[in-house]
Amino acid sequence: MVHTSGALSLDVLEGARRAGAEVGSFHPCQAFATIEQALQNLSGSTIGIEASSEGLRALLERMAEDIGCSYVRVPPEGKVLYHAAAVFASNYMVTLVDVALRLLERLDIERTAAMGLLSPLLRGTLANIKKPGDPSGIDRTNSPR
Structure with missing residues (x-):
């Protein structure tokens, strides 16, 4: 089972x-x-x-x-960490994008247009994250250590 x-x-x-x-x-x-x-x-x-x-x-x-x-x-003892990693990668990305869309809506940019604005940025960020080397693919000046 x-x-x-x-x-x-x-x-x-x-x-x-x-x-x-x-x-x-x-x-x-x-x-x-x-x-x-x-x-x-x-x-x-x-x-x-x-x-x-x-x-x-x-x-x-x-x-x-x-x-x-x-x-x-x-491993059995790793289930919580495994699931937490998936939650951070998926659910929090959805939350962050929603916040970004709401910020753009405050500039009277409609949600569809705002998503069009953010989509290339999100694709580029994901491509940077997937590159070999620094796995974060981000500017570390603003990231927690």
Whole structure:
């Protein structure tokens, strides 16, 4: 039995484990607003995997590869950090963009135009973050150390 939560450990499947099932988690580290978006964005994502046995772990790793994903093994004690990293990267980005859009709306720039203004900046920032070297891709003069 496998769950898809990034935050929950295998403890939530303890009943299944006691009944003799192998248990695991298979968490796509991706934001899915709709089923259509999920189908479009899943390939190329990374799957966080935890399993109660080597056999199930190998099966989940093959499943990830079969759907065009890479994977990372998430140890039980690492679930909270793994999930927190995903929250910071996804949810906080949404919040920051919303704040930026609201600031631009105060200048009477409509939300659609404001998103058009910010989109190239966001793409460029992401491209900089993905470059080798300094993984932050940001100007460290204003970042916490």
